[in-house]
Amino acid sequence: MSRREAGPRRLRLEELLQRNVYDVDHRPHIVVDTSKCSRCDAKPCVRLCPAGCYTVVDGRLVFSYEGCLECGTCRVVCPLGAVKWDYPLSGRGVYYRFS
Amino acid sequence: MEMNQPSRFDAIVVGAGPAGATAALKLAEKGYKVLLLERGRGAGSKQVFGGRVYAELLRRVFGDLKDAPIHRWVKREALMLADGDRLVAVAYWTANSTSFTTYLGQLTSWIVERAVNAGAVFVDEVRVDRLLVRDGRVVGIEAGPDRVEADVVIDAEGVNRLLLERLGLVAKPKPAHVALGVKEVIRLSEKAVTERFGLEDGEGLAWVIVGSVTDYLPGGAFVYTNKDSVSVGLVLHLDAAVRGLRAHVHELVERLRLHPLLRRYWGDGDVVEYSAHLTIESPEFIPKSLVHDGLIVVGDAAGLLLSTGLTVRGVDYAVFSGFLAAEAVDCARKEGGFTRDVLSACYEQPLRRSAVYRDIVRRKRASKLMKDERLFRDAVRFAVKAASTIYELGEETPKLAEALEEAERAARLSKLSLALMLIRLVRGL
Amino acid sequence: MVRVVVGIKWVPNTQAVRFDPKTGTLIREGVPSIVNPHDLDAVELALKLRDRYGGEVIAISMAPPSAIKGLEHVLGMGVDRAILISDRVFAGADTLATSYVLANAIRRLGSFDLIIFGQETIDSSTAHIPAQVASWLDLPYVYYVEDVEELGGGRAVVRRRLEDRIEWYEIELPAVIATAMHSQQPRPVRLSYKLRAKTERRVEVWDNKVLGLDERCVGLRGSPTVVTKVTWMPEVPRKRQVFRGDPREAVKWLIEKLREEGVLPY
Incomplete structure (x- = not known):
């Protein structure tokens, strides 16, 4: 194993999310009508979703629910009401231990 | 059935x-x-x-x-105004704690x-x-x-x-009514938490940091010491963040964790959790x-x-x-x-x-004030600049008044707007 | 009417177990336990059969008392009865001693049509238990089962999917089957069922006073498995090659790369 650099290094978002415990449901608990997103230039969800569930790929918004922290930010900042937001069923989703 | x-x-x-x-x-x-x-x-x-x-x-x-x-009874508080790799801290220490982590x-x-x-x-x-x-x-x-x-x-x-x-x-809720809190919990030994922060057994601290840690956006960063971990995170008012946030929010948290003046406390610790939650910022909620x-x-x-x-x-x-x-x-x-x-x-x-x-x-008034973006940018820059002029000395030792004037220039603030901000701050709080 | 027994394992959420490269140990602190996710495929299949034919689904698990939460989860999905086999003398069991206890507990339940297990567990992945239980009870066993297509008259037709084919088996009942992982979509927990599990239909706990098994055959004493050494896989450096562009070109590129690496034999 090689140590790339001495001292702490910045963690990528995926690495941060890997520190969490999830029990991901096969049913998405949030549904995004991405057809609305092409009309949205600002896309505040992309920078503000702390789990990075919203990304832009080839100019199109792509949503994935698996890393969701269940905070509700996307629901509040989406200017077009494209986010159909709810919590996961059956206790699934993120499982906080130290927060 | x-x-x-x-x-x-x-x-x-x-x-x-x-x-x-x-x-x-x-x-x-x-x-x-x-x-x-x-x-x-x-x-x-x-x-x-x-x-x-x-x-x-x-x-x-x-x-x-x-x-x-x-976990720990909070006996040390601090407000820190951070501007890049300089910060001004106002500390409050007490033997009488009213809160715990x-x-x-x-x-x-x-x-x-x-x-x-x-x-x-x-x-x-x-x-x-x-x-x-x-x-x-x-x-x-x-x-x-x-x-x-x-x-x-x-x-x-x-x-x-x-x-x-x-x-x-x-x-x-409207973005103006809530803020996004994002937090990392960093594992350290109980002894490391106690010793590095200058605490005694069972004692804890709470810091609030404003300024460059949120990209000068309304909100602030926080640090709390738990028994054998530290909670490090920040709160961003969503209305201002929608307009002004340039980086992804997790980058701000990581920047805070690796802040050159702060990472000595927890930089070698293991991030064990990354969490987020909305918090209420207005009585209109x-x-x-x-x-x-x-x-x-x-x-x-x-x-x-x-x-x-x-x-x-x-x-x-x-x-x-x-x-x-x-x-x-x-x-x-x-x-x-x-x-x-x-x-x-x-x-x-x-x-x-x-x-x-x-x-x-x-x-209500304070919550309006806490959305004043100038407070988080200009006032922080002013305080940090004034302190650096006072404390970072070469051949010359400027007088306090000179330091303040230089800070006003650096923060592009007038005496009047500074005084007004101070009055609003005191009344608001 | 069918009577189905489902085996459940209460496992640490292994996704939450992290490796500390500094000390070379596993970080288990704060790792919550869950019902082995592949067992939920078994629960779902059992519930489907009950919904189709009527009858009863009984979940059974050997674990410490904290596993009551897991059994409450499957009761919440609609399982009719849940039994936790829990006794200090059962602790430290390998798969042989575990399957011995499970088989004897299942015998106590009287007649049944099917015993369904998940494909394997996420914390040990042996897939031993269903086969061993079938052995102890001298029952037919089919694994990688996707669905039970027919059931009745003392026989069932089960379908299983392998990498290159689908197979149908006609088996005599009672029988043991293990579901293929991800073959089912486990149903959500329901308030009324979970409430019932918390009030009138609680998890039953059986200790060895109930089962009366020879202590030499259970727990650590009944376990011939010896772990001599634990080692971990060295980190494989990733090449991090990314192809961007036309998907058809990407497939060609990927096949070429895999050939170069010797992953594809031809």
């Missing part, structure tokens, strides 16, 4: 956070048949807070806190366990989808295909008020009415959180409102029913008369 109405309860509490769990505990202690519903797995698995709880109201509700999961999930589990021991039925892993309404009054809840009825429902659903919104009792026929609203759902910029308190208010709700159920039963009027007299009015509620509403 199908059981659409398995049983009936005196009260149903939706959400086993600090408010809901307290309401369930106090109702069970009074002998009511109470159902406590929680969407998470076990108690506390969906909970996030900044890091500290004020003890006074908890003592009033729970008695002494001897067996409570207290913990993990909210642990505190909530502690309350839920007491509630179950007192006879409350706790059902987890169930998401409530709707408040059940008949003839204009709330008579129970719906979860998937199932319904359970009760004399009264206590809504402790938290900051995302899906149930109240679906009933049309509140609107979806409070619903017009905190009661309806058959319904009492408590905790975050009732908007009971106070963020002054220097301190944040919500957990003790949640506990207090849960306690009042349980008292109100007792009161309403004696007063002849769970109508809106009776519940208003038994819950809403006592709550609105309380210091808790008055303090939250009084901060």
